Amino acid sequence: MTGLLVAVELTKSFGSTQALSGASVSIDAGEVVAVMGPSGSGKSTLLHCLAGIVRPDSGQVRYRDQELSAMSDGQRSALRRGEFGFVFQFGQLVPELTCLENVALPLRLDGHRRKDAQRRAAEWLERLEITDVAGKRPGEVSGGQGQRVAVARALVTGARVVFADEPTGALDSLNGERVMRLFTAAARDSGAAVVLVTHEPRVAAYADREIVVRDGKALDLARHT
Numbered sequence: 001m002t003g004l005l006v007a008v009e010l011t012k013s014f015g016s017t018q019a020l021s022g023a024s025v026s027i028d029a030g031e032v033v034a035v036m037g038p039s040g041s042g043k044s045t046l047l048h049c050l051a052g053i054v055r056p057d058s059g060q061v062r063y064r065d066q067e068l069s070a071m072s073d074g075q076r077s078a079l080r081r082g083e084f085g086f087v088f089q090f091g092q093l094v095p096e097l098t099c100l101e102n103v104a105l106p107l108r109l110d111g112h113r114r115k116d117a118q119r120r121a122a123e124w125l126e127r128l129e130i131t132d133v134a135g136k137r138p139g140e141v142s143g144g145q146g147q148r149v150a151v152a153r154a155l156v157t158g159a160r161v162v163f164a165d166e167p168t169g170a171l172d173s174l175n176g177e178r179v180m181r182l183f184t185a186a187a188r189d190s191g192a193a194v195v196l197v198t199h200e201p202r203v204a205a206y207a208d209r210e211i212v213v214r215d216g217k218a219l220d221l222a223r224h225t
């Protein structure tokens with residue numbers, strides 16, 4: 001299979017539970033893919049394997065033709081920091097930092113100067129329509145605003161793939177749709193692919209296509225028109 005990010009025949013067990021049993025997927029640059037399927041079918045495990053967080057028992061994950069399992073832990077974390085972004089159900093923002101500082105943090109960790117990092121972070125807050133929360137701490141903003149801060153933080157470094165696990169799971173449907181609209185628009189603008197685990201068809205409707213995971217196997221469905 002060709003693609004920016006390709007998984008071939010992944011298997012993964014946790015004790016006697018087989019979470020993945022021969023899952024293969026291919027993600028192209030810039031596409032938004034929804035990963036759907038029943039609870040416990042292996043969606044999060046697939047996402048974690050694709051992102052190099054969990055090592056599969058067998059099978060391969062290739063990013064730009066580099067085999068993730070052939071990399072050292074250090075190389076894999078450098079890849080995650082440099083090329084991947086993450087958005088989870090609860091934004092996992094640093095509570096002591098302001099929202100602007102949270103978005104600037106990955107740039108600071110990459111060695112950018114404070115002023116430059118904050119200027120770029122401010123641009124991302126504007127794109128996600130949350131300039132008003134710049135000076136607030138995560139505990140002082142709404143769930144939807146917090147998720148938009150998390151999206152800005154995932155994209156600010158120019159990530160090529162953003163992994164999102166139930167990013168709207170804690171939001172009501174109106175806020176969830178707003179986050180998805182801004183998230184997918186921002187990812188499309190910057191050319192990042194999005195791999196999105198969700199239970200909700202309304203959230204999956206923002207994707208270009210769906211992958212359905214059942215009993216640890218992945219089924220690619222046709223692209224949305």
Ligand SMILES: Nc1ncnc2c1ncn2[C@@H]1O[C@H](COP(=O)(O)OP(=O)(O)OP(=O)(O)O)[C@@H](O)[C@H]1O
Pocket residue numbers: 014015017018019037038039040041042043044045046
């Ligand atoms: N760290 C772990 N330790 C033990 N079992 C695990 C672990 N992670 C996942 N599992 C098991 O592997 C199977 C697949 O889990 P996974 O979280 O990938 O499913 P999922 O489709 O994302 O589920 P959900 O939609 O409920 O989040 C489940 O039976 C789960 O209990």
